[in-house]
Amino acid sequence: MAGSILGNRVLRKEDPKFLTTGGKYIEDLNDEPMFAGALHVTYVRSTVAHAKIINIDLSECKNAPGVVAVFTASDLGLEEEASGFNAAAKRAHLAIGKVRWVGELVAAIVTERPDQGEDATERAIIDYETLEPLIDLEHAMTSMNLIYEECGSNIVMGTVEMGMPDNTGDELFKDCEVVVKGRFMNQRVAPCPLEARGSAATWIDGRLIQWISTQHAQGVRNEVVKANKIDAEKVRIITPDVGGGFGAKISAYSEELLLGNISKNVGKPVRWRETRSESMVGLGHGRAQLQYITIGGTKEGRVTAYQLNAIQDSGGWVDVGTVLAPFMTRPMAQGVYDIEKMECRTTSVVTNTTPIVAYRGAGRPEATAAIERAMDLFAAEIGKDPVDVRRMNLIPKFMQPYATKIGHVYDVGDYGTALDKALAVAKYSEARAEQAERRKRGDKIQLGIGVSVYVEITGGVDPMQEHAKVNVLPNGRAVVYTGTSPHGQGHVTSWAMIASSETGISIEDIDVVWGDTDLVPSGGGTMGSRSLQHGGAAVQKVSIELVDEARKLAAKLLEANESDVVLDKNTGAFHVAGTPAISKSWSDIATAADTKTGLTQEGIFVASSATFPFGSHVAIVEVDTETGQVKHRRHIACDDAGKVVNPLILDGQIHGGIAQGTAQALLEEFRYDQDGNPITTNFADYTFISAAELPSIEVVHMETPTFVNPLGAKGIGESGSIGSTPAVQSAVIDALLHLGVRHIDMPTTPERVWSAIASASA
Amino acid sequence: MKVSITVNGKEHHSDVEPRTLLVHYIRETLELTGTNVGCDTSSCGACTIHLNGEAVKSCTMLAVQADGDSVTTIEGLAKDGVMHPMQTAFMENHGLQCGYCTPGMVMAAIGLLNENPKPTEEQVRMGLEGNLCRCTGYHNIVKSVLAAASSK
Numbered sequence: 001m002a003g004s005i006l007g008n009r010v011l012r013k014e015d016p017k018f019l020t021t022g023g024k025y026i027e028d029l030n031d032e033p034m035f036a037g038a039l040h041v042t043y044v045r046s047t048v049a050h051a052k053i054i055n056i057d058l059s060e061c062k063n064a065p066g067v068v069a070v071f072t073a074s075d076l077g078l079e080e081e082a083s084g085f086n087a088a089a090k091r092a093h094l095a096i097g098k099v100r101w102v103g104e105l106v107a108a109i110v111t112e113r114p115d116q117g118e119d120a121t122e123r124a125i126i127d128y129e130t131l132e133p134l135i136d137l138e139h140a141m142t143s144m145n146l147i148y149e150e151c152g153s154n155i156v157m158g159t160v161e162m163g164m165p166d167n168t169g170d171e172l173f174k175d176c177e178v179v180v181k182g183r184f185m186n187q188r189v190a191p192c193p194l195e196a197r198g199s200a201a202t203w204i205d206g207r208l209i210q211w212i213s214t215q216h217a218q219g220v221r222n223e224v225v226k227a228n229k230i231d232a233e234k235v236r237i238i239t240p241d242v243g244g245g246f247g248a249k250i251s252a253y254s255e256e257l258l259l260g261n262i263s264k265n266v267g268k269p270v271r272w273r274e275t276r277s278e279s280m281v282g283l284g285h286g287r288a289q290l291q292y293i294t295i296g297g298t299k300e301g302r303v304t305a306y307q308l309n310a311i312q313d314s315g316g317w318v319d320v321g322t323v324l325a326p327f328m329t330r331p332m333a334q335g336v337y338d339i340e341k342m343e344c345r346t347t348s349v350v351t352n353t354t355p356i357v358a359y360r361g362a363g364r365p366e367a368t369a370a371i372e373r374a375m376d377l378f379a380a381e382i383g384k385d386p387v388d389v390r391r392m393n394l395i396p397k398f399m400q401p402y403a404t405k406i407g408h409v410y411d412v413g414d415y416g417t418a419l420d421k422a423l424a425v426a427k428y429s430e431a432r433a434e435q436a437e438r439r440k441r442g443d444k445i446q447l448g449i450g451v452s453v454y455v456e457i458t459g460g461v462d463p464m465q466e467h468a469k470v471n472v473l474p475n476g477r478a479v480v481y482t483g484t485s486p487h488g489q490g491h492v493t494s495w496a497m498i499a500s501s502e503t504g505i506s507i508e509d510i511d512v513v514w515g516d517t518d519l520v521p522s523g524g525g526t527m528g529s530r531s532l533q534h535g536g537a538a539v540q541k542v543s544i545e546l547v548d549e550a551r552k553l554a555a556k557l558l559e560a561n562e563s564d565v566v567l568d569k570n571t572g573a574f575h576v577a578g579t580p581a582i583s584k585s586w587s588d589i590a591t592a593a594d595t596k597t598g599l600t601q602e603g604i605f606v607a608s609s610a611t612f613p614f615g616s617h618v619a620i621v622e623v624d625t626e627t628g629q630v631k632h633r634r635h636i637a638c639d640d641a642g643k644v645v646n647p648l649i650l651d652g653q654i655h656g657g658i659a660q661g662t663a664q665a666l667l668e669e670f671r672y673d674q675d676g677n678p679i680t681t682n683f684a685d686y687t688f689i690s691a692a693e694l695p696s697i698e699v700v701h702m703e704t705p706t707f708v709n710p711l712g713a714k715g716i717g718e719s720g721s722i723g724s725t726p727a728v729q730s731a732v733i734d735a736l737l738h739l740g741v742r743h744i745d746m747p748t749t750p751e752r753v754w755s756a757i758a759s760a761s762a
Numbered sequence: 763m764k765v766s767i768t769v770n771g772k773e774h775h776s777d778v779e780p781r782t783l784l785v786h787y788i789r790e791t792l793e794l795t796g797t798n799v800g801c802d803t804s805s806c807g808a809c810t811i812h813l814n815g816e817a818v819k820s821c822t823m824l825a826v827q828a829d830g831d832s833v834t835t836i837e838g839l840a841k842d843g844v845m846h847p848m849q850t851a852f853m854e855n856h857g858l859q860c861g862y863c864t865p866g867m868v869m870a871a872i873g874l875l876n877e878n879p880k881p882t883e884e885q886v887r888m889g890l891e892g893n894l895c896r897c898t899g900y901h902n903i904v905k906s907v908l909a910a911a912s913s914k
């Protein structure tokens with residue numbers, strides 16, 4: 001398309017606000033009249049991991065300064081509700097009878113000022129009868145001390161239990177010349193959006209209006225409807241600016257779902273905000289998957305069999321994390337390889353820890369990490385270069401759907417090219433030569449090179465569709481209403497670009513509206529790298545239909561045949577082909593449609609399937625063999641997300657994902673002691689990755705369009721966190737391969753690296 | 763306690779509680795909400811402002827300690843609707859995504875260049891170690907700071 005804005009590095013429309021006055025996040029809404037006189041909610045949280053509640057005494061809290069009301073579960077009429085993923089698991093938004101992790105909510109305290117809540121909660125006296133804390137995943141799996149008694153087991157979901165085939169054990173490898181086994185812990189991490197959670201609720205004329213820092217207002221509305229037992233039209237959810245989510249702000253949490261009830265009880269608007277320390281145990285965690293792998297094949301390097309047994313930590317509730325293993329990790333377990341025999345079993349287990357939710361990648365980074373580490377172990381075993389082994393086993397380029405052994409259908413793929421491109425920029429053979437030199441010299445600082453090739457699934461979770469509405473106002477400006485929910489992803493710019501490229505209205509004249517359920521009642525939110533391929537595609541489809549409608553009106557105004565009328569996208573005006581001098585602008589047409597509301601088009605884009613972005617990452621690290629210190633030197637990333645709308649935003653998504661993926665490989669882990677006390681509950685103790693620990697990222701572009709949507713776009717939001725983790729982890733291990741080190745679990749801290757070297761040389 | 767603090771060029775006389783943190787004074791008393799709070803351990807830098815021209819984390823000091831001082835927040839950077847070169851550099855280099863770290867990051871970056879006008883990439887990375895960002899992977903933030911330095 002001549003002159004299309006798509007594919008250009010367009011600066012973000014949203015930036016001037018963020019850069020001059022700052023965004024309007026939930027805590028910034030001081031002038032909101034609906035909040036006038038709001039009271040503040042603070043929660044009393046469990047301080048023990050697993051216990052029966054004998055008694056809750058809040059009488060002293062009531063005497064604390066500024067306290068207006070205190071509530072337990074029974075005060076609010078709460079009942080236990082079943083998990084949507086396992087009906088036998090039941091809990092209430094404030095604990096009833098039992099607590100199951102440190103940080104679980106026990107009571108709510110309402111005060112006049114936010115700072116008074118903290119003082120008041122300290123006066124709560126709760127008698128617990130402690131139960132065995134189940135922190136170790138494998139112990140919890142077999143223990144008959146149950147976290148949810150009615151489940152009959154701490155196993156709350158499993159592929160075998162759901163009727164999928166079991167792993168057959170060593171039988172699968174009987175024809176293999178070489179068989180290698182591994183045990184990898186894909187550790188628990190905290191998502192850490194820089195803005196912690198916050199929400200406010202008020203009742204106006206029998207309607208509950210709630211503001212919340214979320215990735216999915218429409219989903220939250222449904223949860224709020226359920227929690228308050230009212231009709232959907234009685235709820236309005238409004239999303240202010242959101243300071244990051246990364247999957248952890250998809251669903252609403254108890255803290256937020258209680259606010260409507262509390263507000264009703266106190267007869268005033270209420271607000272809630274959490275401190276970082278609360279957020280570290282209150283916001284869901286990510287990953288936490290223990291993996292047993294077996295890989296087998298020929299001495300030449302052909303992999304013929306691969307088996308993954310994944311044990312997923314669900315944490316203390318049967319939340320989204322429970323289903324990620326069977327429905328995200330398992331389908332992607334085969335990765336980019338053509339493997340004759342493939343098996344994957346997953347088992348999800350509850351423990352006395354913060355519940356696991358979706359976190360950037362959500363089940364796919366785990367699948368990729370498992371098979372990429374397995375490939376490296378296999379290569380090391382047969383003494384071959386890990387790149388050569390990968391090349392021997394990659395699925396060849398395909399532009400038609402490809403069915404994997406595990407039972408998924410990938411759209412398009414060209415994994416070999418992605419690998420070649422990344423290696424070329426990395427100057428792979430030169431790096432290997434330098435590594436050989438350093439090894440020969442016995443340098444203290446050794447070089448490690450890690451390579452990953454991945455495929456992931458995006459836009460693969462229901463609803464695989466999105467809603468859009470485009471309204472051209474009589475003044476010629478347009479407003480795009482979208483069911484996606486940007487919180488850093490730049491939809492204001494990208495959706496304006498898409499609408500502009502169809503309508504010719506300049507992006508400065510296009511506004512984007514989202515996250516208010518009165519204005520956008522239906523939408524799937526922003527998650528699972530779905531926004532562009534569903535939401536962007538919907539904006540495109542509706543814009544095309546809008547132009548068709550406008551052409552009809554223009555034909556009338558121009559007294560011409562509709563088929564003779566064309567839209568000049570450079571000027572945004574309709575005219576009869578060949579006579580551009582006489583034209584009708586969008587303003588003319590919108591006014592003709594309706595002098596007040598203009599012209600509106602609305603619709604839904606339905607995707608025929610998920611898409612499967614892929615790519616290859618190369619990480620080059622230096623490891624100090626005396627201290628175990630790792631320095632990440634270079635990171636090369638070739639990520640193919642199909643057609644690119646805005647390369648500036650694309651690169652930003654890649655960078656951010658790589659930082660989070662690298663953080664998992666090198667630094668971050670949310671830890672508990674054996675009693676279930678969290679020990680990394682703030683940013684001083686949790687080793688959040690900083691600029692000092694990262695190199696600049698070398699992004700290599702590759703565009704293999706998908707046929708699944710007319711934009712040709714796949715998701716990019718999570719690729720960085722999928723491809724980077726195994727590349728970086730493998731690079732650390734690769735630096736020490738010659739010393740006999742074969743595996744180091746993440747995060748590869750100096751301590752772990754040092755002891756791996758020590759035990760390898762012992 | 764009575765304090766007089768000049769914020770973004772305007773002198774404010776306020777009565778503050780002795781335990782009020784400077785960040786809360788800025789956000790709640792003056793209602794300048796561009797400055798954010800991201801942690802409770804002085805680790806994230808989202809609250810970074812300038813105190814007498816130097817970048818400081820406004821959650822690490824009390825409002826009363828700023829008595830008689832001059833404070834600049836993100837709202838005070840642009841002059842007559844024209845963005846400060848650092849703001850422009852962040853915009854042109856996509857140095858922000860969700861925007862939550864951004865005000866603090868921009869203030870810290872200006873502070874960094876005040877001390878070291880031509881830093882190397884490594885120096886920028888080390889200099890911004892106390893400012894956390896979860897979205898950008900820092901790549902474009904570092905690029906923004908280097909661009910601002912070279913446009914001087």
Ligand code: FES
Binds near residue numbers: 799806809810822
């Ligand atoms: S809020 Fe000041 S450093 Fe985090």
Ligand code: FES
Binds near residue numbers: 244863864896898
């Ligand atoms: S842009 Fe979101 S935390 Fe930095």
